[in-house]
Amino acid sequence: MAYDLKKEEEVKEFITKLGIEYRFGCYSEKKADVCHLLGDYLEAVKKDESKARKVYQTNCEDRDFGRSCHKSGTYAFRAADPNGALTFFEKACGLGVAESCLNAGLIHVNSKAKETVREKGLDLLKKGCDGNNHHSCFYLSGIHLHEKNMPEARQFSERACSLGNMYACANLSQMYRKGDGGEKSEEKADLYKARALELQDEVKKQQGVTFQEGIKPV
Structure with a gap:
């Protein structure tokens, strides 16, 4: 079905169906990329950051989806949990997310988390740079x-x-x-x-x- 996105009712129907598709793809088909899209949907469209955070974290921990680890790190940092953020950012960096290498590197270099090592921070920043x-x-x-x-x-x-x-x-x-x-x-x-x-x-x-x-x- 083609939607006329200039009509409010059709926009609402489209958004509702999109959410159903993302939930099915995530919970029934266990697709990591779709789970991440579900997190984006909950965060940006439904404005439910609590549910979005849970989806991202589960997708990171259970499916090793780098972008979800990055989002989990961002949520943890915003919640004033630099150690938790560092854990997620380092995992995401290892999964190829260059932005997470940047964030983890800066946490180490700026000593915002416990037991930080400056050289490790520089190494993480280098990985981020190598990742463009x-x-x-x-x-x-x-x-x-x-x-x-x-x-x-x-x-x-x-x-x-x-x-x-x-x-x-x-x-x-x-x-x-x-x-x-x-x-x-x-x-x-x-x-x-x-x-x-x-x-x-x-x-x-x-x-x-x-x-x-x-x-x-x-």
Whole structure:
């Protein structure tokens, strides 16, 4: 059946059927990806974060679904439970969720949980960077900048910039202009400055969030 999503009654029917399909796929067919969608549905559409959290946690613990582990970590962190968040984020990182590597790494580096190890935090951030998470690369560049390790700072800035981090591009421009961490090049400095401004313009042009974007994994 095709729905006219401009009509309120048909929108309500569509949303109701969507929930039924997700529940069947999760509870009857035991599909991990559908269980995660059910969590998204409960969170974004039904506004029931308590039920959504339970679905995510069960899907993480019973089915090892990385995105659900990441969501569980996010809920735990919001509930002021950094140790619980760290457990979920580290599991999600091991399952290939780069954003979780970032979060776990920052918890370790910033010592927000007990028995944190800085080197482990750096390793987790490196995994996030290797997984194309530009924030992880940028934080690593910042750490190396603070420690005056300019070659490493430049390396991670280049990686972050290539992944679309405008701040890394701006920092990289300054590094090339001053010759920090390697060659000095006005040409490359101007090139990375232009890239930073281009990314800044792209951010300004982004407007709103679509319905689909609101319920997909974050």
